[in-house]
Amino acid sequence: MGRAKKTNDKRELIMNAAIKAFARKGYHQARISDVAREAGVAAGTIYLYFKNKDDLLISIFEEKVQGFIQEFRRRLSREENAEIKLRKLVHLHFFEMQAHPDLAAVFQLELRQSRHFMSAYPKPDLKGYFDLIGEIIEEGQQQGQFRKDLYLSAVKKAFFGALDETVTSWLLAGKDYELTHMADPLADLFIRGLRE
Secondary structure: OOHHHHHHHHHHHHHHHHHHHHHHHOOOOOOHHHHHHHHOOOHHHHOOOOOOHHHHHHHHHHHHHHHHHHHHHHHHOOOOOHHHHHHHHHHHHHHHHHHOHHHHHHHHHHHHHOHHHHHHOOOOOOHHHHHHHHHHHHHHHHOOOEOOOOOHHHHHHHHHHHHHHHHHHHHHOOOOOOHHHHHHHHHHHHHHHHEO
16 A cells, blocks of 8 residues: 555545544534544644644535535436436435535534634635536526526526525434435426426
8 A cells, every 4th residue: 555545544534533523522612632532543643634623624625525526427427418417416415415414514514613714715615516506507508408598606506505505404403304305396496497
């Protein structure tokens, strides 16, 4: 096993431990020592990979979101119909958040409480996700499925905002229902509004 692989494995181990610690204790209450304990490493080891707790939080956001976007693109590339792609995107988003509730809590609740994160990302940098949504809508317009008079920027924000708020509501309700059951009703709402 090469040195780069070991470095990436340790970095990933620390990020996953931080997700658990931040979700369980809250970002502000969790200490680097809590993350280290969860990861099974010395606290000083964390500083070999991250500058501080804020850097760790931002890295989780950047790297996990990029991973989701890449996986979503890969899975959606199998579909040709834009309506099916949009519906599948809602399902994928909710499935991933339900499958990773600690990560969902960090994304939906803890990131928004970090002043450093909010100043670094006044609007969380989800450009890749917004681009994906926009591409699907434009594809639907070209296929004659979606209206051409849409204000694309507003539609992308409204679509993402609906996903975001649905996950937050699920978390705040104690995850006492299947988040994935919300996928079809939400997809139907948007698809009907987008249709010609």
